[in-house]
Amino acid sequence: MFTYYFDLGMRSLSRNMVITGLMILLIAVGVAGSITTYALLSAVSANPLPSKSGRLFIPQIDNRGPDSRVTNDGEPDPELTLRDAIALRANHEAIGQTAIYPVYLAAVPTDTTIEPVAAKGYAVTADFFRMFAVPFQYGGVWSKTEDDEGSNAVVIGTDLNQTLFRGANSVGRELPLEGHVYRIAGVLSPWNPTPRFYAAADVQSYDRSPQIFIPFQRALDSKIPTAGSTFCALNYQGKGWDDLVRSECSWISFWVELPDAKAEMRYRAFLSAYADEQRASGRFNWPGYTRLRDLDQWLKYMKVVPSEARISFIVALGLLLVCTVNTIGLLLARFMRRGPDIAVRRALGASRGAIYAQYLVEAGVIGLVGGLLGVLLTAWFIKGLDLVFEAKIARIVHSDASTMVLAIVLAILVAVIAAAYPVWRASRIQLAWQLKAG
Amino acid sequence: MSIPVRPILSALTRHKAGVFLIALQVALTLAIVANAIFVIGQRVIYISRPSGIDESNIVIVDNRWAGALMPEQARANTSADLAMLRQLPGVLDAYADYSFPAAGPWASVWGISLDANQKSPTSFSEPYFTDEHALATYGVRLLAGRNFRADEVMPGSQLEQAIVGPIIITQDLAKKLFPADTGLGKVVYVGGVSRTIIGVISDMEVPAVGTRSFAYRSVLSPVRLADAGGDQYIVRAIPGQAEHLRKTLATALYKVSRLRVIDSADGVQSFQALRNKAYSRDRGLVILLTTASIILLLATAGGIIGITVFWVDERRRQIGLRRALGAKRSDILAHILAENFFIIFMGVCVGSLLAFTVNLALMHYLEMTRLPTAYIALGSALLLTLGQCAALTPARRAARMSPMEATRAAIG
Numbered sequence: 001m002f003t004y005y006f007d008l009g010m011r012s013l014s015r016n017m018v019i020t021g022l023m024i025l026l027i028a029v030g031v032a033g034s035i036t037t038y039a040l041l042s043a044v045s046a047n048p049l050p051s052k053s054g055r056l057f058i059p060q061i062d063n064r065g066p067d068s069r070v071t072n073d074g075e076p077d078p079e080l081t082l083r084d085a086i087a088l089r090a091n092h093e094a095i096g097q098t099a100i101y102p103v104y105l106a107a108v109p110t111d112t113t114i115e116p117v118a119a120k121g122y123a124v125t126a127d128f129f130r131m132f133a134v135p136f137q138y139g140g141v142w143s144k145t146e147d148d149e150g151s152n153a154v155v156i157g158t159d160l161n162q163t164l165f166r167g168a169n170s171v172g173r174e175l176p177l178e179g180h181v182y183r184i185a186g187v188l189s190p191w192n193p194t195p196r197f198y199a200a201a202d203v204q205s206y207d208r209s210p211q212i213f214i215p216f217q218r219a220l221d222s223k224i225p226t227a228g229s230t231f232c233a234l235n236y237q238g239k240g241w242d243d244l245v246r247s248e249c250s251w252i253s254f255w256v257e258l259p260d261a262k263a264e265m266r267y268r269a270f271l272s273a274y275a276d277e278q279r280a281s282g283r284f285n286w287p288g289y290t291r292l293r294d295l296d297q298w299l300k301y302m303k304v305v306p307s308e309a310r311i312s313f314i315v316a317l318g319l320l321l322v323c324t325v326n327t328i329g330l331l332l333a334r335f336m337r338r339g340p341d342i343a344v345r346r347a348l349g350a351s352r353g354a355i356y357a358q359y360l361v362e363a364g365v366i367g368l369v370g371g372l373l374g375v376l377l378t379a380w381f382i383k384g385l386d387l388v389f390e391a392k393i394a395r396i397v398h399s400d401a402s403t404m405v406l407a408i409v410l411a412i413l414v415a416v417i418a419a420a421y422p423v424w425r426a427s428r429i430q431l432a433w434q435l436k437a438g
Numbered sequence: 439m440s441i442p443v444r445p446i447l448s449a450l451t452r453h454k455a456g457v458f459l460i461a462l463q464v465a466l467t468l469a470i471v472a473n474a475i476f477v478i479g480q481r482v483i484y485i486s487r488p489s490g491i492d493e494s495n496i497v498i499v500d501n502r503w504a505g506a507l508m509p510e511q512a513r514a515n516t517s518a519d520l521a522m523l524r525q526l527p528g529v530l531d532a533y534a535d536y537s538f539p540a541a542g543p544w545a546s547v548w549g550i551s552l553d554a555n556q557k558s559p560t561s562f563s564e565p566y567f568t569d570e571h572a573l574a575t576y577g578v579r580l581l582a583g584r585n586f587r588a589d590e591v592m593p594g595s596q597l598e599q600a601i602v603g604p605i606i607i608t609q610d611l612a613k614k615l616f617p618a619d620t621g622l623g624k625v626v627y628v629g630g631v632s633r634t635i636i637g638v639i640s641d642m643e644v645p646a647v648g649t650r651s652f653a654y655r656s657v658l659s660p661v662r663l664a665d666a667g668g669d670q671y672i673v674r675a676i677p678g679q680a681e682h683l684r685k686t687l688a689t690a691l692y693k694v695s696r697l698r699v700i701d702s703a704d705g706v707q708s709f710q711a712l713r714n715k716a717y718s719r720d721r722g723l724v725i726l727l728t729t730a731s732i733i734l735l736l737a738t739a740g741g742i743i744g745i746t747v748f749w750v751d752e753r754r755r756q757i758g759l760r761r762a763l764g765a766k767r768s769d770i771l772a773h774i775l776a777e778n779f780f781i782i783f784m785g786v787c788v789g790s791l792l793a794f795t796v797n798l799a800l801m802h803y804l805e806m807t808r809l810p811t812a813y814i815a816l817g818s819a820l821l822l823t824l825g826q827c828a829a830l831t832p833a834r835r836a837a838r839m840s841p842m843e844a845t846r847a848a849i850g
Contacts, residue, residue, distance in 0.1 A: 019744050019747075022740045022744060026737055026740070029733055029737070033730070033733075104502070104667065106502055106503065106504035106505065106698075106699045107504075108504045108505060108697065115699075115702075116504040116696070116697065116698065116699045117699060118502050118699040118701060176505075178504075178505050179505035225596075225666070225667060229544060235549075235629040235630050236629065237601070237629055237630070237631075306719065308719050308722065308723045308726075310803070311477070311723065311727075311800075312723075312726050312730075314800075315470060315474065315726070315727065315730045316730070318466065318469075318470040318734075319470075319730055319733060319734055319737075321466055322463055322466045322467055322470070322734055322737055322738065323737055325459055325462050325463045325466065325741075326459075326463055326737055326738070326740065326741035326744075328459055329456060329459040329460060329463070329741050329744065329745050330741065330744045330745070332455060332456060332459070332745075333456070333744055333745055333747075333748030336748070336752075337748065337751070337752075387722065387725060388722035388723070388725050388726045389718075389719065389722050421455070425455065
């Protein structure tokens with residue numbers, strides 16, 4: 001019976017071409033808009049590290065007092081001062097911890113035919129790569145002892161390796177950076193999680209992937225300035241690097257990996273004890289005020305999803321709703337006009353159920369065609385995303401088979417839901433009256 | 439011509455479902471479109487805000503030294519670069535800074551106080567670190583007082599700025615600090631240090647993208663900036679020369695010294711290109727909301743046409759009867775248009791409430807302000823007009839039916 005109704009549905013598409021076309025177009029536009037913005041929203045709000053999200057934590061310590069919290073929604077700074085980062089590293093509760101700050105370095109190749117290149121990246125500790133599951137193409141990370149020694153090891157990204165060494169295995173080669181010679185310990189495979197959750201300063205960044213990672217201690221020893229921002233008190237008077245590292249300015253992102261809930265509890269206690277200690281020693285004149293957020297809470301707190309992505313999703317849902325209501329109206333008109341047909345079928349013995357089935361299948365056919373058109377429109381919309389969003393954001397949105405299937409399913413669903421009321425009305429027509437009038 | 443209200447209303451009660459659906463659709467459309475127009479308006483104002491500088495002739499160079507330089511070396515290199523740039527044919531003037539108006543990479547924020555011991559500052563502002571060439575480079579007007587003298591400008595870097603000496607402020611900041619007069623010669627406090635205002639300039643945007651509440655409160659602080667890492671060179675071209683400079687500046691700078699990085703893709707850009715990029719999200723949202731609003735309005739119009747056509751068709755016999763009993767074509771036209779007006783009006787009433795609800799939700803979840811009633815009025819007018827236009831064709835078709843044809847068609 002289904003195939004027969006499907007065939008009937010296909011045939012009736014050609015009736016009332018204008019209204020049919022309008023319905024198909026409405027469903028296609030509504031579905032394509034929703035699917036495109038949904039793909040965008042899920043691309044920018046995706047958890048970049050789902051396997052570890054319950055284990056990675058960011059400690060925050062209020063080092064500037066209740067007054068500064070007023071402008072900060074009652075929150076401490078998202079980053080730490082250098083002295084707090086160093087103090088927290090002394091704790092061994094965590095099975096991994098890393099301090100991070102952004103750097104912007106220039107590499108001057110020994111091969112003088114290659115122009116100097118700038119490389120953006122981060123000063124990190126060795127744990128960084130394991131904690132964030134960073135993939136290596138060649139070599140690996142420097143050792144923990146090298147962390148403390150401030151070794152000249154460096155990990156570079158695949159693009160920089162391409163520029164400087166034409167993609168060859170460069171492990172062990174020398175790399176002059178900012179007047180010092182570094183030794184390449186590892187080359188990364190392409191790695192660029194979006195949002196760039198791990199560095200508070202760049203969390204909104206959809207930039208090209210970072211290309212250089214140097215040991216944290218080495219960066220401090222070489223006084224390599226931060227390429228991110230420093231949050232200082234408004235009346236901060238410090239000058240230069242030496243003042244900055246001792247100051248109450250916060251500029252270090254700090255992460256710990258805690259294996260289980262017990263470790264988390266112990267770390268929380270450690271963190272508040274540390275803040276209280278600072279009060280006892282006279283550094284803070286307010287009760288210890290700390291935060292320990294896991295990755296999910298952190299992403300929400302940092303508002304990584306651009307508000308434009310949310311607005312467009314809401315607008316697209318509104319559009320889909322209006323298109324659905326519209327389709328209900330048009331289907332109502334379409335089915336009511338077929339009163340005589342229905343009456344004849346009913347008089348010849350068709351049950352109400354049969355009428356339901358036939359017209360729901362017909363609506364489903366309209367939905368299917370709308371969905372197919374919607375798939376084409378979605379692909380086109382996704383291409384056009386870079387007109388609306390920065391190319392950097394648009395680049396991370398892809399259409400794949402699952403979004404296509406989703407588009408078709410959604411279209412059929414919308415059409416069938418929209419048909420529910422019109423079909424019910426159509427099945428309840430007054431038989432005798434319709435037959436006489438017809 | 440009088441419009442028979444009662445028959446129209448009683449006819450409407452025969453099509454409760456259709457009336458409800460159109461009204462609902464109109465209400466939803468109004469709720470979305472009114473808010474969309476509001477957001478579009480705000481962003482357009484924001485995008486088209488003047489930067490206050492000679493936008494079309496300014497080119498920005500993002501210069502990075504290769505290898506960390508000692509302060510003296512950075513100073514020597516920077517002044518060699520600037521000397522070359524100022525000599526270059528086609529260049530009016532140039533200076534080095536850490537950022538530039540409206541689209542800069544980042545900005546410091548300063549609290550400006552009238553009293554050294556004030557707890558919260560009188561106004562926030564964002565500084566530029568400028569030498570005596572900055573005013574001529576930006577092409578801002580000096581409204582009162584004077585420019586910096588070369589001997590007042592202290593050498594410094596981002597980490598070691600001389601937070602001392604006189605300052606020049608924008609008119610907007612001067613008005614905020616000293617509503618009564620120009621503020622010239624007055625002393626203000628930045629981080630507890632007293633600074634004398636020696637000049638007031640025409641309004642110029644602060645560096646940080648997205649600064650809204652103090653967008654024109656810039657301070658020029660006399661620092662001859664030379665960072666170990668490198669700075670932004672702001673170069674003003676002779677009108678018509680900007681594009682040529684954009685293409686040739688990197689080569690000219692590499693001739694002075696090779697030990698630098700100027701990104702071949704985006705190391706040298708016109709100010710306008712940088713500004714466009716900085717506001718691309720806002721522009722994107724405007725395009726998106728405009729497109730969505732147009733599609734919504736078209737969809738609504740399509741729905742209205744569809745249903746009106748159906749109703750006209752369904753009532754051919756009644757229309758024929760009315761015409762046979764002496765109703766004029768204009769009566770039929772008026773009937774259908776008035777019917778449409780009532781339905782849309784109902785939708786608009788519900789939609790207005792809905793629009794405010796949507797706005798409240800948006801205020802809660804996204805940073806949005808209260809929707810002014812004018813936008814709802816505008817949206818309502820738009821929808822009522824759209825409804826009349828959409829109903830016009832089917833209504834005219836109904837009016838054109840001859841009484842004979844109408845009655846025959848319905849019976850046959």
